[in-house]
Amino acid sequence: MPHIREFVWPDYDRVAALWTAAGRDVLTRAELTAKLTRDPQLFLVAEVDRTLVGVVLGTYDGRRGMILRLAVDPAYRRRGLARLLVAALEERLAALGCPRVNLLVLPQDTGALRFWRALGYLPQPDVLCTKPLGVTRPSAAASDTMLP
Numbered sequence: 001m002p003h004i005r006e007f008v009w010p011d012y013d014r015v016a017a018l019w020t021a022a023g024r025d026v027l028t029r030a031e032l033t034a035k036l037t038r039d040p041q042l043f044l045v046a047e048v049d050r051t052l053v054g055v056v057l058g059t060y061d062g063r064r065g066m067i068l069r070l071a072v073d074p075a076y077r078r079r080g081l082a083r084l085l086v087a088a089l090e091e092r093l094a095a096l097g098c099p100r101v102n103l104l105v106l107p108q109d110t111g112a113l114r115f116w117r118a119l120g121y122l123p124q125p126d127v128l129c130t131k132p133l134g135v136t137r138p139s140a141a142a143s144d145t146m147l148p
């Protein structure tokens with residue numbers, strides 16, 4: 001039976017492995033420490049038989065929610081785990097008063113696009129524009145130079 005719960009620090013290595021297996025950038029501990037100063041209840045993991053097999057990271061800026069770094073262990077896909085993770089995150093965002101949630105998908109990532117469409121997330125024509133601000137944080141991480 002899948003179980004969705006909040007991230008706790010002993011999960012870090014397993015979460016990093018899931019992101020790596022899914023081809024996603026791994027957020028460092030320092031980056032996650034910074035993230036967890038806000039909305040720690042939006043960083044969720046999925047367990048099956050006490051094995052951590054899925055993760056999703058949500059943020060809320062007071063106006064819009066954002067879904068980042070959703071990943072499910074390849075051996076556990078197509079069992080509804082990502083759907084459960086996203087539903088739990090949506091519930092938590094709604095509880096914060098968030099009226100709309102956004103996310104980014106690479107256009108060539110057809111499997112992920114189909115997943116998001118199945119959950120009611122519709123592609124928009126907007127193009128993401130981005131600019132680094134040249135800030136070097138004490139916890140400088142490689143991902144500071146990467147896209148969201």
Ligand SMILES: CC(C)(COP(=O)(O)OP(=O)(O)OC[C@H]1O[C@@H](n2cnc3c(N)ncnc32)[C@H](O)[C@@H]1OP(=O)(O)O)[C@@H](O)C(=O)NCCC(=O)NCCS
Pocket residue numbers: 022069070071072073076077078079080081082083084104105106109110111112114115116118119
């Ligand atoms: C995308 C991902 C998170 C989906 O996880 P999952 O647990 O397998 O998804 P679910 O089982 O909850 O899928 C729910 C529905 O989404 C759709 N779906 C999911 N994966 C799909 C795929 N690869 N191709 C087409 N449709 C898909 C199906 O309609 C599915 O329902 P069904 O299995 O009853 O047909 C997983 O494939 C993954 O980790 N991929 C690598 C990382 C990634 O792409 N993350 C999202 C980046 S934006």
